[in-house]
Amino acid sequence: MTVTTNRSPIIALDVMSGEAGAAEAIAAADIAAERYPRLSFLLFGRQDVIAAELVRWPRLASRAQIIHCDDVIGMSDKPSQALRRARSTSMGMAINAVKQGDANAAVSAGNTGALMAMSLFALRTMPGIDRPALAAVLPTLKSESVMLDLGANTECDATNLVQFAVMGAAFARTVLGLERPRVALLNIGEEELKGTGEIRAAAAVLKGARLPMKFIGFVEGDKIGSGDVDVVVTDGFSGNIAVKTAEGTSRLVTGLLGNAFRASIWGKLGYFIARGALQSLRAHLDPNAHNGAVFLGLNGLVVKSHGGANARGLANAIGVAHDLVADDVSRRIRDDLAGVDMASATAAAPDAA
Template identity: 55%
Template structure:
């Protein structure tokens, strides 16, 4: 439960099933976080009847009308030129103006990133924002970034991602000193390209509130070997889609196997609760909510195909980050890191 009122802006028209799932998700999130209030942007004619279905939302929202939307087919440049007064653009603007703590959208990812970078700018000390999210592991959850914002990265980018990812883990997962690993083709120091090797050397010299463990492989991501997995956006997006596809495959195979015969159906009765727990753990809706880390404002991207419960999870990520001072943690860590690196450089020079 949140200790103070938090205002979250919602792009009600973004996503495959908007605005229905957005309003349903807001209602579910309000049940979990009684101190939430919403600024809802979109077509009033479509949204008002949906809100009326949920009495819980009656006194905790403000509906702001706009007929303009960003479609799935709009390119980032088009969104920047024509989307400032769209439901997505207005939700972002409310964060920039200080009206809202965070914005949540299930709309066009490229457009959302471009508009967020333009309207909110990056934090001091951050060269590029990264897309970060929680992924299921055999031990619970881990933070993974970058999941698609930057196809190519420098070692400096990866180091900044590690700092931000550790702050994410402390904020959302409640870890005092999260373990951090660089995704690589092997755990030996000689393996990998020059970028990850250089990032590894830099991170080994840090003493921030995180424990850098070196390299981790793809199976380590699923196995929960580290709390934070850092990689470039190309590799991260492939890992994300592979994780989601594997989760769906396991769920489908289990369903097929349990319907295969009368004996499997009987056996299912004895393991039903355990299997439900497994299915819930693998369900992407329960880990929904990718954050554009490094911006001067909290922006959370929901899956475009998320359910109402999934959109509520994305709102929950925005609420947790807003309530637990994510920016303060990142800013403090970046300052400490820069001071530390300055000291290292001076020692080497002398």
């Protein structure tokens, strides 16, 4: 079978992985099927489990094919262990469907390290990309922004950062609908002399590149959520720490608010008055509303859902996959790379000041 992006995009869905279970995954696929009438699915997992769930969702059943596999990658499995079992697992078989051209994108809520290792091994990196990067959409004060890398690469040189910027901008043009996204490198200061040599060398290349983006220099960690930057670029070590810190701070603030509102009768009255605004805040910060991280830079699309995402959250991740397929984000990245002088990025970076 050969995929046909102009007719019916096909999503390879890893039904068995993730913490929510097969029932939530099937429900998510039906939500996505309603949102995208041309979307169809290959459902990877235990046939008896999937078939029993599909009885509840006739719309999805008419547009889905079950691919049976007994084995499932666990959340605690090491990437090396997962690679050895790739051919027999729901995760590995979903990725292989993209490699073979049977699906346009794979979606999984499973083990991130295993998914990254399997995807890289099966699909390899695109020409002109040294390393893939994990990109995701995050809430901001104004709307949403894209951040990468979120953990795929703990150490990056200037070339990697430039490539991440190109991929992140292409991703933002697709998922955020921006013609010229504002791109910045995460740094310890906004001044040109701040940061490591790699960061400053990457900034010099991006300033002179002809790309469909607006490079605005450096952004500090406390400005990530301001909404003044559309794409935040960093190495996976800093990016993972930054996003986990932001998630923890969000839980801290909502927890403190909850404690304050429950502390007294006046707090409960205040909650009643501000209930609408608080519900709006909760919805804006809900991880399910921003679900769907992407391994950019591979010869195929793989979308990572939060392991504990509910049906609505996983449906949003499937929606991200649909949009990237429809907008041919891989072609965008290839075209944009042609406007970058990578020779400058590979030159020796100056020492940090």
